[in-house]
Amino acid sequence: MRRRGNIAAYPHIVWSVLFIIAPLLFVLYYTFTDGAGDPTLENIQRIGTSNYLLIFTNSLCMALIATVICLVIAYPLAYIFSRMEEKTQRIMMVLIMLPLWMNFLITTYSWMTLLEDTGIINTLLGLIGIDGVHMINTPGAVIVGMVFCFLPYMIMPIYSVMAGIDPKIVEAAKDLGCSDRDVLLRVIMPMSLSGVISGITMVFVPSISTFYISQKLGGGTFQLIGDTIESYFTGNAINFHFGAALSMVLMFMILISMGIMNRFGDEREERGLLK
Amino acid sequence: MKKILSLVLTALLLTAGLSACGQTDDKLYVYNWGEYLSDGIYGDRDNISAFEEYYEEVTGRSIEVYYTTYPSNEDMYAKISSGTSKYDVIFPSDYMVQRLIAEDLLRPINIEEVCAKYGTECYYDTVTEEFRGLYFDPEDKYSVPYTYGRVGIIYNSTMVDEEDCTGYEILWNEKYAGKILQFNNSRDAFSTAQYMLGIDVNTTDPADWELVYEKMLEQKPLVQSYVMDEIYNKMESGEAALAAYYAGDFFTMQEVNEDLEFFYPEETNIFVDCMCVPAGSGNPEAAALFINYMLTAEAAIPNAECLFYASPHECVYTDEEYLDDMGEDVVEVLYPEDFNFQEELNRYAFRNLDPDTLELINSLWEELKIEGGLPDSIYITAAALAIAIAAIIISRLWIRRMRAKWY
Amino acid sequence: MKKLSRLYMALVFIFLYAPIVVMILISFNAGESTAHMTGFSLRWYQQMARDENTLNALKNTIVLSALSAVITTVLGTLASVGISRMRSRRLQRVVRNVTNLPMMNPDIVTGISLMLLFVFTAQMLGRDSALGFGSLLIAHITFSLPYVIMSVLPKINQLDRNVPEAAMDLGCTPLQSFFKVELPFISPGIITGMIMAFTLSFDDFVISNFTSGASYETLTIHIYSMIKKSVKPNIYALSTLIFIVVMALILAYNLLNDRGREKR
Numbered sequence: 001m002r003r004r005g006n007i008a009a010y011p012h013i014v015w016s017v018l019f020i021i022a023p024l025l026f027v028l029y030y031t032f033t034d035g036a037g038d039p040t041l042e043n044i045q046r047i048g049t050s051n052y053l054l055i056f057t058n059s060l061c062m063a064l065i066a067t068v069i070c071l072v073i074a075y076p077l078a079y080i081f082s083r084m085e086e087k088t089q090r091i092m093m094v095l096i097m098l099p100l101w102m103n104f105l106i107t108t109y110s111w112m113t114l115l116e117d118t119g120i121i122n123t124l125l126g127l128i129g130i131d132g133v134h135m136i137n138t139p140g141a142v143i144v145g146m147v148f149c150f151l152p153y154m155i156m157p158i159y160s161v162m163a164g165i166d167p168k169i170v171e172a173a174k175d176l177g178c179s180d181r182d183v184l185l186r187v188i189m190p191m192s193l194s195g196v197i198s199g200i201t202m203v204f205v206p207s208i209s210t211f212y213i214s215q216k217l218g219g220g221t222f223q224l225i226g227d228t229i230e231s232y233f234t235g236n237a238i239n240f241h242f243g244a245a246l247s248m249v250l251m252f253m254i255l256i257s258m259g260i261m262n263r264f265g266d267e268r269e270e271r272g273l274l275k
Numbered sequence: 276m277k278k279i280l281s282l283v284l285t286a287l288l289l290t291a292g293l294s295a296c297g298q299t300d301d302k303l304y305v306y307n308w309g310e311y312l313s314d315g316i317y318g319d320r321d322n323i324s325a326f327e328e329y330y331e332e333v334t335g336r337s338i339e340v341y342y343t344t345y346p347s348n349e350d351m352y353a354k355i356s357s358g359t360s361k362y363d364v365i366f367p368s369d370y371m372v373q374r375l376i377a378e379d380l381l382r383p384i385n386i387e388e389v390c391a392k393y394g395t396e397c398y399y400d401t402v403t404e405e406f407r408g409l410y411f412d413p414e415d416k417y418s419v420p421y422t423y424g425r426v427g428i429i430y431n432s433t434m435v436d437e438e439d440c441t442g443y444e445i446l447w448n449e450k451y452a453g454k455i456l457q458f459n460n461s462r463d464a465f466s467t468a469q470y471m472l473g474i475d476v477n478t479t480d481p482a483d484w485e486l487v488y489e490k491m492l493e494q495k496p497l498v499q500s501y502v503m504d505e506i507y508n509k510m511e512s513g514e515a516a517l518a519a520y521y522a523g524d525f526f527t528m529q530e531v532n533e534d535l536e537f538f539y540p541e542e543t544n545i546f547v548d549c550m551c552v553p554a555g556s557g558n559p560e561a562a563a564l565f566i567n568y569m570l571t572a573e574a575a576i577p578n579a580e581c582l583f584y585a586s587p588h589e590c591v592y593t594d595e596e597y598l599d600d601m602g603e604d605v606v607e608v609l610y611p612e613d614f615n616f617q618e619e620l621n622r623y624a625f626r627n628l629d630p631d632t633l634e635l636i637n638s639l640w641e642e643l644k645i646e647g648g649l650p651d652s653i654y655i656t657a658a659a660l661a662i663a664i665a666a667i668i669i670s671r672l673w674i675r676r677m678r679a680k681w682y
Numbered sequence: 683m684k685k686l687s688r689l690y691m692a693l694v695f696i697f698l699y700a701p702i703v704v705m706i707l708i709s710f711n712a713g714e715s716t717a718h719m720t721g722f723s724l725r726w727y728q729q730m731a732r733d734e735n736t737l738n739a740l741k742n743t744i745v746l747s748a749l750s751a752v753i754t755t756v757l758g759t760l761a762s763v764g765i766s767r768m769r770s771r772r773l774q775r776v777v778r779n780v781t782n783l784p785m786m787n788p789d790i791v792t793g794i795s796l797m798l799l800f801v802f803t804a805q806m807l808g809r810d811s812a813l814g815f816g817s818l819l820i821a822h823i824t825f826s827l828p829y830v831i832m833s834v835l836p837k838i839n840q841l842d843r844n845v846p847e848a849a850m851d852l853g854c855t856p857l858q859s860f861f862k863v864e865l866p867f868i869s870p871g872i873i874t875g876m877i878m879a880f881t882l883s884f885d886d887f888v889i890s891n892f893t894s895g896a897s898y899e900t901l902t903i904h905i906y907s908m909i910k911k912s913v914k915p916n917i918y919a920l921s922t923l924i925f926i927v928v929m930a931l932i933l934a935y936n937l938l939n940d941r942g943r944e945k946r
Contacts, residue, residue: 006764006765006767006768006769007764008760008761008763008764008767009760009761009763009764009765009767009768009777010764011757011760011761012757012758012760012761012764012765012777012781012827012831013761013777015757015823015824015827016777016780016781016827019796019799019820019821019823019824020780020781020783020784020824021780022799023792023795023796023798023799024783024795026795026798026799026802027791027794027795027798029798030798051641051642051645053653054645054653055645057653057656058645060656061655061656061659064655064656064659065655073694076687076690077690077691077694080687080690080691090936092691094932094933094936095695096698097932098928098929098932099698099699099702100885101881101885101924101925101928101932102701102702102705102921102924102925103885103887103901103902103905103921103924104885104887105887105902105905105906105909106705106905106917106918106921107701107702107705108701109716109909109913109917110700110701110702110704110705110918111701113701113704113708113716113717114700114701114704116512116514116717117453117514118512118513118514118717119514119717120704120717134453136500137499137500148697148698148701151694151697151698152698201786205786205787205788206788206789208788209788209789209790209791211790211888212887212888212906216505218500219499219500219501219502220459220500220501220502220644221495221498221500221501221644222644222645222646223641223644223645226788226790228641229790229794230790230891231641233353233794233797233892234350234353234354234891234892235347235349235350235353236347236349236350236353236460236461236637236640237349237637237640237641238349238352238353238356238357240357240798240801243794244794244798247790247791247794247795250788250790250791251787251788251791254786254787254788255786258786260663260664260667263667302897304896304897306896309907309908309910314735315732315734316729316732316733316735316916317729318729318732341896341897341899342735343896343899343907344907344910345907346907346910357801358801358804358805358811358812359797359800359801359811359812359813359895360811360812360813360814360895360896360897361811361895361896361897362896503910504910505910505913507913508715508716508717508913511714511715512715512716512717512718514717531713531714531715555811557811
């Protein structure tokens with residue numbers, strides 16, 4: 001039985017080779033060929049020009065800011081949740097997940113309505129006598145959009161790790177003379193690190209590659225890497241080869257970032273702080 | 276649990292199975308601009324279902340129309356040229372028709388032959404002489420004009436002074452900084468600067484394009500956002516005060532916000548949107564019949580009324596009821612007197628350009644869009660990387676120290 | 683402290699629900715604007731009910747998500763069983779890493795890589811339309827597979843290996859032991875995986891954007907093309923309805939779960 005059991009995985013392996021590995025090979029193939037199918041390095045060289053570097057750093061920067069904001073908001077929230085009664089905890093998680101169910105195209109559009117100069121927030125501010133604040137079409141608005149869309153992905157993993165911490169460990173720490181602050185700093189924080197790391201990846205990756213949010217909330221006044229890739233595949237500047245090159249660079253950039261992230265986690269997970 | 280599982284499974288399979296029913300004999304894929312046809316959503320005439328009935332009457336076969344939309348010529352071109360999807364009827368503008376013909380992406384429509392084959396009346400005659408043999412398709416083989424119009428400037432009269440409304444300069448007027456909208460596609464956007472500077476929109480001189488780019492860069496700080504169809508909401512709500520856009524769409528906006536006004540700059544873009552059949556069409560005969568049906572008065576008038584674009588079809592613009600419905604103001608803007616269509620078209624319309632120039636336009640456009648954003652992003656990114664690396668090192672040292680202390 | 687944390691929670695929830703409240707409010711707008719309320723009406727709901735394109739797209743989406751969820755669940759469950767029984771740790775790790783690629787990769791890269799594959803294959807085969815229902819289905823199965831495996835595999839690993847062996851010792855065939863012993867045990871994981879697969883593909887926009895063609899428009903793609911034109915509150919009406927249905931489903935699911943918990 002055991003021997004034959006892994007036959008069950010074969011359809012999946014075939015599927016993975018056909019639809020996960022092969023497509024990525026095609027990205028490689030398109031990156032290193034031109035329109036006529038001849039090999040070329042031109043596409044990669046073109047990315048090295050200052051314009052595209054600027055696009056990459058812009059996107060990286062916005063994604064980093066959004067991720068940090070998500071983390072700052074999510075961590076205390078997850079901590080608060082994890083100390084609630086079990087039933088309330090479940091209700092809270094449902095409430096956090098619910099906005100994810102809304103189509104993000106629509107919620108982003110709602111944010112436009114909220115943030116516009118003549119939008120709801122400015123109208124409300126006007127009622128209490130504050131002059132209009134210009135928010136829409138700025139990098140800040142795009143970051144608000146990203147934080148809104150991806151915040152639940154940060155809360156969920158952190159919360160689930162925190163909720164999984166055995167209360168006995170906390171008790172033990174207290175018995176051994178830890179203050180509340182020490183419990184948080186020395187027990188809960190190190191133990192929740194794995195949740196933080198998966199939260200960061202779950203927020204960072206979609207924020208760096210988004211194209212819709214930046215188009216709507218940024219008003220097309222600046223371009224992120226996602227916008228640029230999209231425009232090479234379905235828009236103005238159709239060129240599959242260069243688009244493929246851009247996405248390959250994006251992919252490697254993310255893999256490297258994740259590599260750095262995982263170094264963070266590995267040390268503790270493998271050897272363990274409290275072993 | 277098992278019961279639930281099997282219940283869910285059967286329910287899912289049932290829905291999947293249901294979808295397989297209701298197949299028709301033929302299929303027709305129509306790819307049009309957004310809201311560029313009267314499709315009955317707003318309680319007007321549903322021209323798509325009407326065509327389906329017409330088709331069944333003429334050929335005796337049932338047909339289902341798959342109707343999808345695109346926001347710009349370039350988006351449509353991307354889909355057609357990459358061969359990702361098959362379409363039977365598309366609605367490109369003049370210069371795009373020229374480009375598609377040049378790249379062998381269109382096929383002759385043969386509307387008369389198809390109509391003759393099925394013994395149905397051909398309505399092509401409603402396309403007036405003036406709109407035949409246009410520069411992009413001199414023999415009228417590949418295209419049938421659908422609408423035409425000019426680009427003008429829409430402004431909110433509560434926010435903009437009448438006396439500033441002289442021409443495209445108004446889009447560079449610092450008084451209206453942050454209230455100006457600009458096209459979000461390269462040809463249309465650059466053309467606003469070109470008409471203002473008096474540069475030919477079809478120039479192939481790179482120096483000209485650089486000059487235009489400089490002008491656009493100058494305008495960028497004043498621009499609220501680069502939009503296509505988002506313009507409706509932004510102008511209607513008063514979020515923006517000024518925009519260059521297609522004349523027909525102005526009336527759609529004015530229906531919602533009465534403060535909006537409109538004028539034509541002296542020199543401005545003129546366009547004809549046509550119906551064409553892509554070379555890859557799987558059902559060119561149905562496509563020809565679709566185009567033929569769109570030329571009938573019963574379909575063309577509701578279309579023209581729903582779009583507010585000028586119609587090149589005689590059956591529309593001579594129809595008393597239609598002219599009445601539109602009202603004098605609208606007719607004046609759409610069908611100005613002493614307007615020589617062909618002359619204007621030959622002078623001001625976009626033409627397809629050579630690949631090098633197209634590439635130059637694209638890269639200038641991209642540069643324009645990149646300019647701005649987060650100015651210091653390089654430093655922030657570098658700082659963030661440095662912090663991350665420092666954090667790794669510190670955390671490792673810390674762990675090592677803790678370990679040494681505890682064990 | 684308690685007050686402070688309450689306030690904090692309230693602020694986060696306001697942030698998360700503000701756009702949804704806006705959407706629900708404006709779906710009842712009497713005017714055409716999505717920015718200003720001019721009165722209460724149900725006209726956008728009526729209009730939506732008339733809009734065949736939208737309803738068709740909704741139907742398409744349900745069919746696609748259902749089909750993709752079922753196939754993904756079967757494929758993913760089989761794969762999890764297979765992976766858990768692989769003797770070579772190394773192979774196991776390779777397979778898992780490859781499976782997780784679509785989860786780690788940005789959606790846009792997964793989308794365009796599949797698009798390139800479909801376009802290239804179609805050109806090779808001389809077909810003129812590369813994208814349609816088939817390509818969408820393949821794409822949706824591909825990106826939801828890792829999530830199914832992620833929820834089934836831990837369940838299999840939890841199962842005591844001796845139990846199915848005991849069943850076989852007692853005369854079950856391997857297949858019987860799988861269906862009678864293992865499957866009931868891992869079914870909660872399977873159901874979670876299937877629900878996840880369904881919701882993921884119901885909600886997906888980025889990958890569908892690159893892999894859908896003219897013949898099959900899903901709801902998100904339809905909304906995207908609608909949003910590119912002027913946005914009318916009818917889209918908000920549609921989303922409000924979806925939101926209410928989803929809320930009801932989630933509540934029902936949680937109630938069921940709660941009851942299940944109490945029984946145990």
